[in-house]
Amino acid sequence: MRAVGVIVEYNPFHNGHYYHLQEAKRTAKSDIAIAVMSGNFLQRGEPALVSKWSRTRMALLNGIDIVFELPYCFAVQKAEIFANGAVSILTASGCESLCFGSENGDISSFSQTEKFLKENHQSLEENIKRFIQTGVSYPKALALAYQDLPDSAKYLDLSKPNNILGFQYIKAIHDQGSHMKPLTVQRKNADYHDEHFASETIASATSIRKAIFSDDQSDISQYVPEATKQLLDQYLNQYGMFHHWEHYWPYLQYQLLQSSPQDLREIYESEEGLENRLIAAALEANTFLEFMDKIKTKRYTWTRLQRLCVHILTNTKKKELVNTSNRATYLRLLGMTTAGKAYLNQMKKNFSLPLISRVSSYKGKELLLDIKATRIYAVGLPDLQKKAMLQQEFQQPPIFIQ
Known part of the structure; x- marks a missing residue:
């Protein structure tokens, strides 16, 4: 069975994600899709709108076949560390390819840019130091240093958030000697940071969350699959809140x-x-x-x-x-479909990392951080709901969608 990997947060899963997933499967000619998904806290330093279990169910009902959790030690990190952790999980789980969304949409641009930056590494580092001395942030200094390189305009626009992540995925694949083939799908209609609905069916997760938290609670039904809307309604009914x-x-x-x-x-x-x-x-x-x-x-x-x-x-x-490896040490299974289960049964003996389906069976440092993060994520919920969420971390078997 051929698997394509995607690296996601699904906060929440929306129509743009569905488009990316369908294109990933088509482009990769894959039998199944494996998602590495951030847990309860996300890369931009935010609590997820709903728990990782609810977002896992969203993913499985909308076309993902296997969901592995991206551990906290990679999930709440800058792009380079985030990418290294996620790529290591997809590689270990036997994915033949990794498909990511980008503003650029041309995979050759990413490879050419990586080669260009390797050839100009020393000049780039000198430029970064020079711009940092002006008092700007590291990401700003990096963007300015890149733009200051001769001929950089011919290459990837690294001021765009998804291009930045995609570049780090390509770099991680090469640095780790991964066998995965990188693929990219161009983002449609909505930019990553758009705060307003930009089309009739495609909207950014940012604008969807803004609508959810708005005073008038704007209707998001046209921007998310029906399964997402139902799961969001169920979560609000069960827990009485969305996390922010x-x-x-x-x-x-x-x-x-x-x-x-x-x-x-x-x-x-x-x-x-x-x-x-x-x-x-x-x-x-x-x-x-x-x-x-x-x-x-x-x-x-x-x-x-x-x-x-x-x-x-x-x-x-x-x-x-600080001394954590840039590669994951286990695969924590959050959920699977029937096709995903068949893949695991066929391929897990070849996985290069241990497969964990319950936290009680593994005591690694990374997993202990995830348990702590879940405890904090549950803080403030009413007692019964908090108890249920904490028990879920230890007792919930992987979600199975037939």
Whole structure:
């Protein structure tokens, strides 16, 4: 059986995701699709709208055949680490190809750009240092350094978020010596950060979440598959809420106000000088948005600071992540279809990493971080719902959709 891999968050699964998935299967001529999906906290430093189990069910009902969890130590990270973890999982699970969405849509541009940057590596690094000295953030310095290279305009536009991730996927495939063939599908109609609906059927996840949280709760039915809409309604009925940063603000504020500057310096992604700014802002802010506005600077991007906030919320220390390998150490199975189960039965003996279907059967460091993240994600739910979510982490077998 031939498998195509996709790297996703599905926050939530929408029509654009469905289009990408169908094109991935068609282009790869695959029998099944395997998704590596972030858990309860995401790459941009945000809590997922609904839990990983609900998003797994969305994925399986909309055409994915196997869902593996991307561990917290890769999921809440900059693009390079995120990509390395995800690529290692897809490689270990026997995917013949990896298909990602991009603004560019031409896979040859990614390979050519990688070659171009290897040839100009020293000049790029010198440019980055020069721009960082002007006080801009690292991503901004990287973009400016790239644009400053001779002939860079001929290559990939690395100011676009999906192009950036796609480039890191290509780089990870080559760095890891993966056998996977990279493929890309051009994004349709909506840009990644669009906050407003851009077409009649395709909208960004950002604009869909904005509509969900709007005062008038705008109808999203035309932008998501029916299964997604039903699962979102079920989640709201069961838990009484969708997860967002303001929900976690009291807990983040408490963590900050009971911490010393030294405590905060030990948190992953914290840099010296930030700790006093964080504490001062926590004393004054009444909401998470107000807090972020107070700590935002030209040097630190909103995303970078949100990821730091997740690590503070989960009390994740540098010593827990700094020396983590750039490759996963296990495959945690969240769900499968009948075709996915057949693939696992046929191929799992060839997997290069252990297959984990219950957390009780594995005690690795990465998995312990995921368990802790789930506990924090459940904070603030009513007692019965919180208990159910915490039990689910240990007792839920992989979801099976026939």
